[in-house]
Amino acid sequence: MADKAAAYFYGRLFAANPHLRGMFPPAMDGQRDRLFRALTRIVWSLDSPDSLAAFLGQLGRDHRKYGVTADHYDAIGAALLATVRKFAADVWDEEIEAAWVSAYRTAADTMIEAAGSAAEVMPAWWLADVIDHERRAQDIAVITLRPTQRLPYTAGQYVTVQTARWPRVWRTFSIANAPRPDNTIRLHVRSVPGGWVSTALTRDTRIGDTIMIGPPMGTLAPPDDASRDVLCVAGGTGLAPLKAVIEQIIASGRRSHVHLLYGARTSAELYDLPDLFRMAASFPWLRVVPVVSHEPAYDGMRGRLPEVTQRFHSWAEHEVYVCGPSAMVHETVRRLQIDGVPLSRIHRDVVHDER
Ligand SMILES: NC(=O)C1=CN([C@@H]2O[C@H](COP(=O)(O)OP(=O)(O)OC[C@H]3O[C@@H](n4cnc5c(N)ncnc54)[C@H](O)[C@@H]3O)[C@@H](O)[C@H]2O)C=CC1
Numbered sequence: 400m401a402d403k404a405a406a407y408f409y410g411r412l413f414a415a416n417p418h419l420r421g422m423f424p425p426a427m428d429g430q431r432d433r434l435f436r437a438l439t440r441i442v443w444s445l446d447s448p449d450s451l452a453a454f455l456g457q458l459g460r461d462h463r464k465y466g467v468t469a470d471h472y473d474a475i476g477a478a479l480l481a482t483v484r485k486f487a488a489d490v491w492d493e494e495i496e497a498a499w500v501s502a503y504r505t506a507a508d509t510m511i512e513a514a515g516s517a518a519e520v521m522p523a524w525w526l527a528d529v530i531d532h533e534r535r536a537q538d539i540a541v542i543t544l545r546p547t548q549r550l551p552y553t554a555g556q557y558v559t560v561q562t563a564r565w566p567r568v569w570r571t572f573s574i575a576n577a578p579r580p581d582n583t584i585r586l587h588v589r590s591v592p593g594g595w596v597s598t599a600l601t602r603d604t605r606i607g608d609t610i611m612i613g614p615p616m617g618t619l620a621p622p623d624d625a626s627r628d629v630l631c632v633a634g635g636t637g638l639a640p641l642k643a644v645i646e647q648i649i650a651s652g653r654r655s656h657v658h659l660l661y662g663a664r665t666s667a668e669l670y671d672l673p674d675l676f677r678m679a680a681s682f683p684w685l686r687v688v689p690v691v692s693h694e695p696a697y698d699g700m701r702g703r704l705p706e707v708t709q710r711f712h713s714w715a716e717h718e719v720y721v722c723g724p725s726a727m728v729h730e731t732v733r734r735l736q737i738d739g740v741p742l743s744r745i746h747r748d749v750v751h752d753e754r
Pocket residue numbers: 571572573574587588589633634635636637638639640661662663664668690691692693702703704705722723724725726727730751752
């Protein structure tokens with residue numbers, strides 16, 4: 400019922416608070432999915448308060464960029480409660496209502512508090528100048544940005560991006576480099592059919608343009624345990640956060656072995672290979688293995704990434720990072736687990752869907 404419930408929720412919200420409509424993008428489809436993903440995540444996390452608090456804190460900080468203030472939460476809460484009450488009418492009673500009211504209040508307070516603390520130390524969003532724009536393959540661009548204020552982040556995190564062409568439409572992209580002294584960041588963007596922001600970034604963005612960036616988010620990070628070797632499995636532009644993690648490992652002076660399996664459908668889509676080979680040449684512990692899945696004549700390792708991971712010796716003692724299309728990530732993680740890699744040593748961030 401998620402679609403119907405989300406439509407009802409926004410209908411209620413805007414009917415009671417017409418002034419809030421302007422805070423949302425013109426097309427609401429993606430917004431509905433996001434609302435329910437966040438709600439589902441909140442409900443599923445009720446048993447792990449630490450991760451719930453971290454998620455809500457991040458959500459609260461991120462919502463500053465929409466202009467959300469503390470009093471908006473009452474309007475949202477009223478519409479949300481009306482929605483759950485309507486769609487769960489057959490089980491609804493006073494006890495359930497009280498539980499929802501108190502859960503929502505706690506969640507809202509956590510978000511409001513996180514936003515308040517963030518306001519003391521960082522802007523709600525950053526402006527960033529496009530200082531380089533390379534079309535590396537037909538639909539793939541590597542874009543270098545210089546935020547006009549310092550953007551604090553850690554390797555593996557992602558940001559949301561808004562272009563001048565599509566006001567109020569934000570999409571997530573991973574930062575593809577470890578923090579640099581000059582504060583520049585790189586994004587790897589593939590334009591997907593119907594992808595507003597990804598298409599604007601790859602096709603209509605030029606050096607000298609300015610875009611907006613939301614606060615860095617995500618928990619993907621280089622491994623704490625410096626003694627273990629590392630396997631990175633990157634599908635397409637899912638390479639971005641893993642490249643940042645590898646750069647950070649190199650910068651930290653660690654000497655553990657890093658294996659990067661870098662997959663694309665065709666060799667022409669291995670858009671970052673020259674750069675990766677340069678990194679491997681200067682860091683002998685890094686081994687880069689390009690893998691191509693849809694080009695029978697390719698003269699190198701061929702196959703789909705999940706299966707390819709199984710052609711090597713066991714990864715059971717490695718820290719493993721996986722990023723790419725969600726089906727690829729899912730299948731790779733499944734096979735690695737069967738092969739003995741504990742889930743606690745498999746790192747991934749499940750956030751990227753629409754582009
Ligand atoms: N741009 C960014 O900053 C980031 C992007 N991502 C995600 O990474 C994905 C990258 O997409 P593309 O570059 O278009 O990748 P793609 O569709 O070109 O595929 C890349 C690789 O994944 C494999 N693959 C694709 N579907 C598969 C499946 N169902 N089972 C097994 N293997 C599969 C392909 O064989 C290929 O090796 C997107 O879903 C994006 O959301 C994730 C993190 C960061």
